[in-house]
Amino acid sequence: MDTPILADADDTWTVAGRRFRSRLVVGTGKYKSLEETAAAIEASGAEMVTVAVRRVNLSDPGAPMLQDYVDPKRYTYLPNTAGCHTAKDAVRTLRLAREAGGWSLVKLEVLGPPPHLYPDMAATFEAAEALLRDGFEVMVYCADDPVAAKRLEEMGCAAIMPLGAPIGSGLGLQNPAMLSILIGQARVPVLVDAGVGTASDAAIAMELGCDAVLLNSALAHAGDPVRMARAMRLAVQAGRLAHLAGRMPRRMGADPSSPLTGLIR
Amino acid sequence: MRERLEVVLNGERRALPGPATVAVLLAEIGLDARKVAVERNEEIVPRSAYGATWLASGDALEIVHFIGGG
Numbered sequence: 001m002d003t004p005i006l007a008d009a010d011d012t013w014t015v016a017g018r019r020f021r022s023r024l025v026v027g028t029g030k031y032k033s034l035e036e037t038a039a040a041i042e043a044s045g046a047e048m049v050t051v052a053v054r055r056v057n058l059s060d061p062g063a064p065m066l067q068d069y070v071d072p073k074r075y076t077y078l079p080n081t082a083g084c085h086t087a088k089d090a091v092r093t094l095r096l097a098r099e100a101g102g103w104s105l106v107k108l109e110v111l112g113p114p115p116h117l118y119p120d121m122a123a124t125f126e127a128a129e130a131l132l133r134d135g136f137e138v139m140v141y142c143a144d145d146p147v148a149a150k151r152l153e154e155m156g157c158a159a160i161m162p163l164g165a166p167i168g169s170g171l172g173l174q175n176p177a178m179l180s181i182l183i184g185q186a187r188v189p190v191l192v193d194a195g196v197g198t199a200s201d202a203a204i205a206m207e208l209g210c211d212a213v214l215l216n217s218a219l220a221h222a223g224d225p226v227r228m229a230r231a232m233r234l235a236v237q238a239g240r241l242a243h244l245a246g247r248m249p250r251r252m253g254a255d256p257s258s259p260l261t262g263l264i265r
Numbered sequence: 266m267r268e269r270l271e272v273v274l275n276g277e278r279r280a281l282p283g284p285a286t287v288a289v290l291l292a293e294i295g296l297d298a299r300k301v302a303v304e305r306n307e308e309i310v311p312r313s314a315y316g317a318t319w320l321a322s323g324d325a326l327e328i329v330h331f332i333g334g335g
Binding site (some may be wrong): 056 | 274275276277294295296300301302303307309310311312314323327328329330331332334335
């Protein structure tokens with residue numbers, strides 16, 4: 001089934017010199033199979049996908065690889081540093097990613113310990129500095145902290161990606177006020193990354209004015225990932241259109257929509 | 266007699282029958298060099314240098330690729 005494109009075709013966003021029409025960035029993890037991964041990503045309309053870097057399984061070198069299902073020529077691969085808890089590990093991982101993929105746009109995330117995996121901002125600054133010095137274009141996962149976000153932007157990060165809620169929690173945006181502040185002050189793209197659970201969460205993120213939404217579990221752990229991918233695609237477009245349209249003012253009292261004149265007596 | 270090499274490959278010891286470059290090692294394992302990245306003793310080996318990079322006993326090698334992730 002074709003999902004209609006509702007958003008304006010010329011409403012694009014740009015990161016590190018690359019222009020994207022889709023404002024939905026999706027992960028490629030946690031799906032039941034590579035076939036399901038490919039189908040969900042296709043349905044999402046995403047143009048950029050996050051990927052992890054891991055050791056090749058040497059006992060099964062002929063096993064199908066992600067690239068065979070999600071074509072790096074069609075989708076912009078955004079290698080991540082998931083599982084990295086130190087700046088050193090994150091930098092090492094992304095240097096390998098750059099060699100494997102041949103491009104320098106990356107997602108940096110340096111995480112604190114389970115169960116929250118909250119961004120470790122001190123280590124994130126350290127890793128961002130090393131990566132920027134080494135010529136990487138860094139999209140950075142971070143706390144919803146406007147001071148930290150501004151500092152990352154001033155260091156030269158290509159995009160700021162505050163969490164909506166802990167990774168994989170599906171709790172939705174827990175701190176929309178702070179995300180709004182962060183979006184309002186940013187001069188680089190802001191993506192809400194992590195925490196989106198269902199379509200309305202993605203719409204809310206877009207209504208706040210962020211440039212795009214990044215999610216993975218909300219699709220991979222949905223009952224029907226392909227159908228949820230369609231829902232997310234529409235939700236992101238709906239939220240974007242609502243943001244551009246400008247919502248009506250909130251008011252405490254009622255304001256009838258039908259005229260009060262000409263009533264029968 | 267040719268000297269046997271022993272390297273640590275993705276964290277596991279592996280004996281190689283004789284002198285080998287990174288390119289030879291990848292071919293022996295059966296990996297497509299275009300889909301992986303190789304680190305030797307914590308230094309990236311550029312893809313263009315696979316054929317010229319000879320392994321030494323005790324080398325620690327990491328061979329990685331892209332997998333699904335969020």
